[in-house]
Amino acid sequence: MNPLLDAIPENRSFGEYYDWLRYDPLDNIDTSTLGEIEKYDYLVDQAMPFEPTAQSLRIAATIIGMIRSSYRERNPCTAESKRRHVGLLHMMQKKLKEVPSSLYGQALTLVIKGITGTGKTVLVNLLLENLQQVIEHSKNKSAGWEKSIQITYLKVPMSHDGTRGGFLMNVIMAIDELLNTNYVKEIARTRLTIEQKLVQVISLLHSLYVGVLVIEEIQEENMVTSPQAPLMQKFLLSLLNSGIPIVFVGNPAGFDWIEGFSQGLRRLNVVPAEYIHPCDKGSSDWDSVVLGIKQYYVLDVDLPDEKKLSEKLFLYSGGIPDLALMLWRRAQRLILLNEMPDGQTDDLLVALNAAYLSTDYDDLRPMAKGFSTKKYNMLRGFKDIPWQYYKNKWGDTDDEDQMGNSQTTVEDEKAAKRKPRNNRKCSDKSKFKAQQTRARNRLEKNQLLAETLDPEDLRNAGVKSELLSGLYKTMKELDEKFSVS
Numbered sequence: 001m002n003p004l005l006d007a008i009p010e011n012r013s014f015g016e017y018y019d020w021l022r023y024d025p026l027d028n029i030d031t032s033t034l035g036e037i038e039k040y041d042y043l044v045d046q047a048m049p050f051e052p053t054a055q056s057l058r059i060a061a062t063i064i065g066m067i068r069s070s071y072r073e074r075n076p077c078t079a080e081s082k083r084r085h086v087g088l089l090h091m092m093q094k095k096l097k098e099v100p101s102s103l104y105g106q107a108l109t110l111v112i113k114g115i116t117g118t119g120k121t122v123l124v125n126l127l128l129e130n131l132q133q134v135i136e137h138s139k140n141k142s143a144g145w146e147k148s149i150q151i152t153y154l155k156v157p158m159s160h161d162g163t164r165g166g167f168l169m170n171v172i173m174a175i176d177e178l179l180n181t182n183y184v185k186e187i188a189r190t191r192l193t194i195e196q197k198l199v200q201v202i203s204l205l206h207s208l209y210v211g212v213l214v215i216e217e218i219q220e221e222n223m224v225t226s227p228q229a230p231l232m233q234k235f236l237l238s239l240l241n242s243g244i245p246i247v248f249v250g251n252p253a254g255f256d257w258i259e260g261f262s263q264g265l266r267r268l269n270v271v272p273a274e275y276i277h278p279c280d281k282g283s284s285d286w287d288s289v290v291l292g293i294k295q296y297y298v299l300d301v302d303l304p305d306e307k308k309l310s311e312k313l314f315l316y317s318g319g320i321p322d323l324a325l326m327l328w329r330r331a332q333r334l335i336l337l338n339e340m341p342d343g344q345t346d347d348l349l350v351a352l353n354a355a356y357l358s359t360d361y362d363d364l365r366p367m368a369k370g371f372s373t374k375k376y377n378m379l380r381g382f383k384d385i386p387w388q389y390y391k392n393k394w395g396d397t398d399d400e401d402q403m404g405n406s407q408t409t410v411e412d413e414k415a416a417k418r419k420p421r422n423n424r425k426c427s428d429k430s431k432f433k434a435q436q437t438r439a440r441n442r443l444e445k446n447q448l449l450a451e452t453l454d455p456e457d458l459r460n461a462g463v464k465s466e467l468l469s470g471l472y473k474t475m476k477e478l479d480e481k482f483s484v485s
Contacts, residue, residue, distance in 0.1 A: 001077050001142055002071065002072065002075045002076075002077060003076065003077070003137055003140055003143060003150075004071040004074065004075065004076065004150060004209055004211075005068060005071050005072070007131070007132050007135050007150070007152065008064070008067055008068055008071065008131065008152065008211070009064075009130070009131075010068070011061070011064065014057045014061065017052070017057050017060040017061055017064075017127075018052050018057060020060065020126065020127060020130045021050060021052040021056055021057070021060060021123065021126050021127060022050065022051060022052055022292075023048075023049060023050040023126055024049050024292070024295050024296070025042070025045065025047035025048075025049060025296065026042070026049075026295065026296060026297075026298070031297070031298045031299075032300065034298060036336065039298040039299070039332075039336055040333070040336060040337075042296075042298050043298065043329045043332050043333050043336065044329075044333075048119075048122050048322075048325065049292040049293060049295060049296045049325070050119065050122055050123070050126055050292055051288040051289065051291045051292030051295075052288065053284070053285040053288045053289075054284065054285065055274065055276065055285065056119075056123050058274070059110075059112065059123060059127075059274050060123075060127045062110055062271060062274075063110065063124075063127060063212060063247060064127075066107070066108045066110065066212060066245040066247075066271070067152065067153075067211040067212050067245060069107075069108065069245075070107045070108070070211060070212070070243075070244070070245045071209075071211060073107070073243075074206075074209065074243070076140075076142075076143035076144070076145070076148075076209075077140075077142040077143050082144060084206075085206070085207070088202075088203045088206055088207075107242070107243050107244055107245045107246070108245055108271050109240055109245070109246045109247075109248070109271065110245075110246075110247045110248070110271045110273070110274065111247075111248045111255060111273035111274070112124070112247060112248065112249045112250075112273070112274045112276065113218075113248075113249075113250055113251065113252045113254070113255055113273065113274070113275055113276070114251075114252065114275060114276030114277065115251065115252070115277075115278070115320075115384060115385050115386075116251070116322070116384060117320045117321060117322030117323055118276040118277065118278060118320060118321060118322070119276065119321050119322070120249050120250075120276055121216065121249060123276075124155075124214060124216075124247070124249060128153045128155070128214070131152045131153060131211075132152060133151060133152055133153060133178070134149065134150070134151055134152075134178060134179065135149070135150040135151075135152065136148075136149060136150075137149070137150060148209070149179065149208055149209075150208065150209040150211075151175070151178065151179075151208045151209065151210045151211070152210075152211040152212075153210070153211055153212050153213075153214060154171070154174055154175065154178070154205070154210050154212075154213050154214065155174070155214040155216060156170045156171050156174045156213070156214070156215060156216070157170055157215075157216050157217040158170075158215055158216065158217045158218050158219070158222050158223070158250070159222060160217075160221075160222060161222065161226060161228065162221070162222035162223060162226030162227075162228045162229055162232050163226075163228045163232070164194050164198075164228070164231060164232055164235045165194060165197075167232070167235075168187075168194070168197050168198065168201055169184070171201055171205075171213075172184050172187055172201065172204075175204065175208070179208075183204065187200050187201065187204070194235075198235070198238065198239075202239075202242045202243075202244070205242070205244050206243065206244070210244055211245065212244070212245040212246070212247055213244050213245065213246045213247070214246075214247045214249065215246060215247070215248050215249065216249045216250065217249075217250060218248050218249065218250025218251065218254035218255065219250055219251050219253070219254045219384070220251065220253035220254050220256075220383070220384065222254070223250075223254045223255070223257060224253065224254065224256060224257055229257070233257050251384050252275070252386045252389065253383075253384060253386055255273075278318055278319035278320045278371045279314075279319035279320075279321070280319060281311075281314050281319065281372070286310070286314060286319055287310070289319075289321045289324060290306075290309065290310045290313060290324075292321075293313070293321070293324055293325050293328050294306075294309065294328075296325065296328065296329075297332070298332060298336075299332055299335060299336065299346075299348075301335060301346045301348065303348065304347070304348050304349050308349060309348070309349070312349055312352050312353070313327070313328070313352070314372060315372050316352060316353070316355075316356040316368060316372075317368050317372070318367060318368035318369065318370065318371030318372040319371055319372065320367070320368065320371065323364060323367075323368055327352055327355045327356060327361075328352070330351075330355035330358070331348055331351035331352045331354070331355045332348075332351070334351045334354055334355060335348070335351050340354070341354060356368075366378045366379075366381060366382075367379065367382055367385070370387075370390075374390075374394040375394075376388075376390045376391040376394060
């Protein structure tokens, strides 16, 4: 018997994780019935469609496996767990080094890193939304409870200035917001030392049976270049021994410091880190990205050839999902607002090229071209992209024409620079423009709630089957990794 595991689904296949993660904001919406402004609303919405990849399914299984493994270790019905709980209460005023590690138990840690726009945060959020975050337990004789609270996951950002006190404040405030408590007054605003506050926070996480602590926004600025970085680095290494599973999410540059600590390397590699890169051209992961993006479509214009669409999206985005979606929305807006190049039909491929060459994409174009052509020199201007890593991965490339137009045909550029045509019939142009303005003021509308596909929906069955192929073999390995003898 283990009441902590009752609310954690024991998924039997990667197919179940696929259904958890897949998100299409337009599910169950008949776009053919939408008016022009309603369509525009969706094209300025920030909702991010997500089609699971093999890597995202593996990450999902790993995180849930970490939670289940920890809850087995911390089963409140066992005598050992009760001993730890009482021991932690007696250590509340101690420093971390004075607390026997045996009181915390063991837990796993996962690092998820990748450049901006690769879908790290979206993936984690979609996964955790499938769990009941707060569970209120009633009286349980076996656990020794009259009542108890269980938090299955807690997400907190790393402090922006890289201070330890700021991070602990983030953790406590996240708990207070979730439970409507006032631990900030009890812990954060006391005169305890940072070490003593850390022990109190760890004890609080254990008393609330936190299943996993997700620490987001790990960046170079708060973990490497901050004046507080050396202290924060050692602080996080101490947190690895807390007995609470931890998932770190951030930019690759925010984790470079770990290489200098053998303890950190050992603890953080028990579960291999997940490096989410921009997709490679023609890969199954890129096929999944294109499928998710393609379904986010509100126009009545026929979609272009799938192969050509995939090639253009990759060329213009460098395989970065966020950039591909950005261009896809912009291309649809160009057609919807009658801003296509003069003399062109409502061709989505031409619209994509126009969006790619637009001035508001100027700053992002080198990044996209750097990844699509594997020219690391084009990435040097982006502080949060580890171009040295990609130099080693890709090898030296031709430095010529790094900022040129080799990836865009002359014809495409000429078409994009033509003046917009205005020959489309419009019932009331001034009214239409006013409606556009009002639509832009609705950018902060609530995201649509995701609904999973009906199991009998055959539209994505082929893709789903392809993604799951070969992963069932891995499931056995994951079960063995997270099982407790």
